[in-house]
Structure formats: C-alpha cells, structure tokens
Amino acid sequence: MTKNNLFEGPWLITSDLDGTLLDHHDYSHAPVDRLLLQLEQRQVPVILNSSKTFAEMLELRRQLHNEHPFIVENGSAIFIPANYFPARPETARKRNNFWLIETGLPREQLRAFLRADATEYGAPYLSFSAATCEEIVAATGLTEQQALAAQNRDYSEPLLWLGTREEKRSFTTRAAAAGLSTLQGGRFLHLLGPTDKGAATLALLDCYRKYRHTDYRLIAAGDSPNDLDMLKLADIAVIIRAPHRPPPQLAASDKRRVIISDAIGPAGWREVVGQLFS
Incomplete structure (x- = not known):
C-alpha cells in the first residue's frame, strides 16, 4: 500500500x-x-x-x-x-x-423510560440492569468479574432483544420520540442519550x-x-x-x-x- x-x-x-x-x-x-x-x-x-x-x-x-x-x-x-x-x-x-x-444522559433516566415503556408495551428483551450476573455471563461469554464490570454502567442500558423485528422497530421509534438514541451493536441494542x-x-x-x-x-x-x-x-x-x-x-x-x-x-x-x- x-x-x-x-x-x-x-x-x-x-x-x-x-x-x-x-x-x-x-x-x-x-x-x-x-x-x-x-x-x-x-x-x-x-x-x-x-x-x-x-x-x-x-x-x-x-x-x-x-x-x-x-x-x-x-x-x-x-x-x-x-x-x-x-x-x-x-x-x-x-x-x-x-x-x-x-x-x-444518566442511566437512571434511561431506566425510567424503560419502566414506563414496559408498563404500556411490555419488555421483549433482557436489560443489563434487570439481569443476573449469570445471565450476562451466558449472553456474552464474559467471566463473572468481567460481567460485573459490564453491568456497572453510568450512561447506557444494553438490551438483549428477545422479541420480533417489528417490536424492535416500534421500540426504537418510541425511544427517539423521547429524545433518546438506540444503537445496534454486535450482540445488544444499546439505549442511551442523544449522543x-x-x-x-x-x-x-x-x-x-x-x-x-x-x-x-x-x-x-x-x-x-x-x-x-x-x-x-x-x-x-x-x-x-x-x-x-x-x-x-x-x-x-x-x-x-x-x-x-x-x-x-x-x-x-x-x-x-x-x-x-x-
């Protein structure tokens, strides 16, 4: 080159x-x-x-x-x-x-949105904040110590999506309407602030x-x-x-x-x- x-x-x-x-x-x-x-x-x-x-x-x-x-x-x-x-x-x-x-944005603002959204639309996903350490290990292949570090978040909420593509599209639309961002990573859909x-x-x-x-x-x-x-x-x-x-x-x-x-x-x-x- x-x-x-x-x-x-x-x-x-x-x-x-x-x-x-x-x-x-x-x-x-x-x-x-x-x-x-x-x-x-x-x-x-x-x-x-x-x-x-x-x-x-x-x-x-x-x-x-x-x-x-x-x-x-x-x-x-x-x-x-x-x-x-x-x-x-x-x-x-x-x-x-x-x-x-x-x-x-602080993670608590994201969790507040998830709680309100789940009440109305359900939660076809596993969120890091609600997951056990064992569930994160199983989903990621991380060690237990690494999984605990991954769970200790300040500004975002990873979601392991378990629902349909249409449910995901609807969720991302609602998040955007609330001024939030969603990013699809290699394994997880990440909910975060406008950044x-x-x-x-x-x-x-x-x-x-x-x-x-x-x-x-x-x-x-x-x-x-x-x-x-x-x-x-x-x-x-x-x-x-x-x-x-x-x-x-x-x-x-x-x-x-x-x-x-x-x-x-x-x-x-x-x-x-x-x-x-x-």
Missing part, C-alpha cells in the same frame, strides 16, 4: 473494541499487541471507543499498555488522564485521576487540536453499524470484517478513504493499520 497526500499526518486512531481490536468470541488482543507498541513508539495515540464501561476500559487499557484518553458507553462520556493536556478541557470535571466530559461514538470522537479530536496545537487527522476502525457515526468522521475509515455478517456500508469520498479488511477481528486490524504505517 503506497503512501500519498491522503496519508499525511499526524494521526489519531479511534477504535472500537469487540470484534475490532478484540476477538469477538474470546476477547483476545494478541494479534495487535506488537503493532500497538509500534504505534506508541511512533507517537500515534490509539483512542479506545466502545460500548464498554469505565471499569472495563480501565482494565483493558492496563492490558493494552494504553495511557491515552478513552470513550465509554457508545460515546456517552470521554475520560482524559488529568495531566494529559496542559490545561483542563472546557466542560470537563474531575473524576478520580481523569477529566470527565459527559455527552450522554454517539462520532460526536464524542469529534469533541475529543477538538481537544487534541486545541491543546496540542496540532491539526491531527483521523483513522477510525470498527466492525458494526454502531461504529458508522465514528467512521463517517474519519479521513481513513477502516472496516473490520466480521465472521457472520456483511461489513457496514460506508461510501468513500474525496476526503475519505474506506478500507475493508480481509481478515477478521484483531487480525484484520493488524492487517490494515499495519499496512498503513508500514
């Missing part, structure tokens, strides 16, 4: 996790470990951008040796290490050792450009429809192939290059990103 004007940097990479940087089944990141180290040595920040919670992200950042900002719960909040930029970003507040920018991975990515990209005085360009990587809002913002959109569904559709443009991996999951991430930075 040859470099041209489109590949002039400097670059930020924002990446989904499950099915993209992590294996969809066993959550392994072994195929990308060496490449992530190389990117770190080249000072290319990799921003983790996922439906996962703050607690889950802390553990994954430790495993991946990643000390950059990260985005949780499908764009609902941005966490920036407290000393990462020379000043506190506007609208941010302190949480532990991070600056926190909230772009979503998405793309909006949070843009807010964080603005912080990089403002506080590092650098016109960063963006590579985004994802594997499912709930990544499209993030992928649409990218100069280079990397779509990671999944084993059991077609890649999400995104058109190339004069300003956007779209690359679909041949390999699946983290092997596909290594394939495409490794070639871009070879």
Whole structure:
C-alpha cells in the first residue's frame, strides 16, 4: 500500500473494541499487541471507543499498555488522564485521576423510560440492569468479574432483544420520540442519550487540536453499524470484517478513504493499520 497526500499526518486512531481490536468470541488482543507498541513508539495515540464501561476500559487499557484518553458507553462520556493536556478541557470535571466530559444522559433516566415503556408495551428483551450476573455471563461469554464490570454502567442500558423485528422497530421509534438514541451493536441494542461514538470522537479530536496545537487527522476502525457515526468522521475509515455478517456500508469520498479488511477481528486490524504505517 503506497503512501500519498491522503496519508499525511499526524494521526489519531479511534477504535472500537469487540470484534475490532478484540476477538469477538474470546476477547483476545494478541494479534495487535506488537503493532500497538509500534504505534506508541511512533507517537500515534490509539483512542479506545466502545460500548464498554469505565471499569472495563480501565482494565483493558492496563492490558493494552494504553495511557491515552478513552470513550465509554457508545460515546456517552470521554475520560482524559488529568495531566494529559496542559490545561483542563472546557466542560470537563474531575473524576478520580481523569477529566470527565459527559455527552450522554444518566442511566437512571434511561431506566425510567424503560419502566414506563414496559408498563404500556411490555419488555421483549433482557436489560443489563434487570439481569443476573449469570445471565450476562451466558449472553456474552464474559467471566463473572468481567460481567460485573459490564453491568456497572453510568450512561447506557444494553438490551438483549428477545422479541420480533417489528417490536424492535416500534421500540426504537418510541425511544427517539423521547429524545433518546438506540444503537445496534454486535450482540445488544444499546439505549442511551442523544449522543454517539462520532460526536464524542469529534469533541475529543477538538481537544487534541486545541491543546496540542496540532491539526491531527483521523483513522477510525470498527466492525458494526454502531461504529458508522465514528467512521463517517474519519479521513481513513477502516472496516473490520466480521465472521457472520456483511461489513457496514460506508461510501468513500474525496476526503475519505474506506478500507475493508480481509481478515477478521484483531487480525484484520493488524492487517490494515499495519499496512498503513508500514
């Protein structure tokens, strides 16, 4: 793959996790470990951008040796290490050792909507807040400890849909009328506030450009429809192939290059990103 004007940097990479940087089944990141180290040595920040919670992200950042900002719960909040930029970003507040920018709604507001909606229309789904740890383990393949971290959410509610497609369409229409968003991930329908991975990515990209005085360009990587809002913002959109569904559709443009991996999951991430930075 040859470099041209489109590949002039400097670059930020924002990446989904499950099915993209992590294996969809066993959550392994072994195929990308060496490449992530190389990117770190080249000072290319990799921003983790996922439906996962703050607690889950802390553990994954430790495993991946990643000390950059990260985005949780499908764009609902941005966490920036407290000393990462020379000043506190506007609208941010302190949480532990991070600056926190909230772009979503508190989970209790989402649960209130679900309670009212279920009273009138029923609940053909398993919600994380109502599920037992054992049910989450069975639905996700996570360990018990990982399932507890996944259940400890602040801004979103994953729903394992058990009803019909028509019931799902009706539910998403009612959620939109209430000012909420729904995103279909690899396994779950996520209910959240009026935000998405793309909006949070843009807010964080603005912080990089403002506080590092650098016109960063963006590579985004994802594997499912709930990544499209993030992928649409990218100069280079990397779509990671999944084993059991077609890649999400995104058109190339004069300003956007779209690359679909041949390999699946983290092997596909290594394939495409490794070639871009070879």
